[in-house]
Amino acid sequence: MREKGRTRRLIGLGARTGGALLKNRLGGQADWRALGEALFEGLSELKGPAMKLAQIVSQWDDILPPDLADELARLQRQAEPMPWPRIREALVLQYGDLDTVFRDIEERPFASASMGQVHRAVTHGGETLVLKVQYPGLAEVLETDLFQVRRLMRLGRWFKVPQSRLDALFEELATSLREELDYLAEAEALARYRERYRDVENLVIPEPLPALCGPHVLAMRYVEGTPLRELEGTDDERRQKIATALADWITAELFTHGELHADPHAGNFAADEQGRLVIYDLGAVIAVPKASLDSMLQLLDATLAQDPMAMDQAMLKMGGRQGHGAPLALYREAAEAVSPLFAPGEQDFSDVRVHRRLRELSPKVWAAMDRLQPPADTLLLSRALNGHYWNLVRLKARLNMAERTGPLLARARG
Known part of the structure; x- marks a missing residue:
């Protein structure tokens, strides 16, 4: 470069x-x-x-x-994708003579991203692996x-x-x-998550192979799956199974383990033949302090109560407001747009009316930026949750969000 x-x-x-x-x-x-x-x-x-x-x-x-x-x-x-000769250079730096380590490496990647790309490889023992290679x-x-x-x-x-x-x-x-950029840290995260969720039947996390991992190459056992972005046209039962697994996992991550997968683009997730959620990439995992969760739950509680003044108090507490004059009308519109997703019973994430109202709010939010700001210390958390939300939209999820959030909100109030 x-x-x-x-x-x-x-x-x-x-x-x-x-x-x-x-x-x-x-x-x-x-x-x-x-x-x-x-x-x-x-x-x-x-x-x-x-x-x-x-x-x-x-x-x-x-x-x-x-x-x-x-x-x-x-x-x-x-x-x-980056041309194979450049990727091969990185692999040679890691392994030396590739022919002594692998029987075959596919030159064309089956995934390309911003920081690296993924190639399938076969060992001399016949095992299929994936090699995530950082761009040289x-x-x-x-x-x-x-x-x-x-x-x-x-x-x-x-x-x-x-x-x-x-x-x-x-x-x-x-x-x-x-x-x-630290692929050894990602290998450790994969191992940690495999241990954490070893008894969760609807979740699959590839196994890292420490002997073949290095600072710029991550080796994992190959787990075949249909990418999440290709599931939109599949049967409803399979989509709902994956959506439920995704929602359960995000909830456990936040409220049990205090962490969150912070790179939620659809290419990092898939469904295997058994309908289990596959999580391929753990290069971006963030710690989520309890105080941040409590603040966000306070804002959600005020939003669902459709109480603009309480919403403003929550935003001020989070450091998400500046200037004078609370945008109360905007709070009311936001509460009216968001509340249907948390109404009692099963909610349909493919309901275009919800997304239309959220989209219509966007220019009003930008116009109020002199008073309304995303809290500085929750920017990454908010972005990650937003990305996971849109993955649920793509899956056309039907979830009982009131049932999921009710106990959390009650605990936050107490």
Whole structure:
């Protein structure tokens, strides 16, 4: 990866993005599809932090213009793979003579992401493995890329997002990316999660192979599965089984173990032939302090009570408000939009009326950014929960959310 060339391309993409945002802000009609195509092509080739940021943003498909969201979403499923010779270099650095370790390695990856790509391999004993290979040279250019990403994020000030919030979001992203480069830490996370959920029948976590793992290559036993994004057209029973497993797992992670999988894009999950949820990637796991959970439950409680003043008090307590004048009308609309998902009985996550109301709220939220801000210390948690929510939407989940959240809310009140 040539650092100067990467920097020029990132600056160019940033300028094009800024131009589109400025045109839209001044009342013009930005070509979001063309911008999305340019970002897909450029970031797909460059990989790294900027592509990761775009993948994160693409999960906010209730906020982005639909054409832009559609193009950025391609980064989660169609990113251009790095040529095999470069990947082979990384494997040789890890293993030396590949022929002495593997009988075969598929040169074409079956998954490509922002920080690495995944290749199937077969050992001389006939066992099929997957090798998650970090893109060569990525660690060396990470800090330079992050500097350019910080410049890109300054565009958020045009939407009245304070610099302190942008700084917090950047630090969150930078920390998670630095941690994600440590494949030995991910191997340890896989082992920890396998032990934690060894008795949960509807959950599958691949087994890491420590003898074959290194700082830039993660080796796991191969677990075949149908990617979550391909389950939308499958039979309803299978989808509901996976959706229930996903919701149960997220609940256990948060309220039993105080952690959360923080990279919820659909490519990290699958369903095996037995209808179990497969979790492939544990490169981004965050600790969730009890105080953060209690604050979010307090906000949810006020929202379900449709009490704007209590919602504002909860936001102030979380550090999510600034300036003068609570946006009470916006709180009321938000409560009316969210409450149906938590009504008694089974709720349908494919109900387009809920998503339409949430989407209609987005420009009003942006307009109130001088008073209403996401709390700085819950940005990553909020983003992860948002991504998991949209995975449930894709699965057309039907869940009794009132039954799930009722005991949690009662415990928080006590």
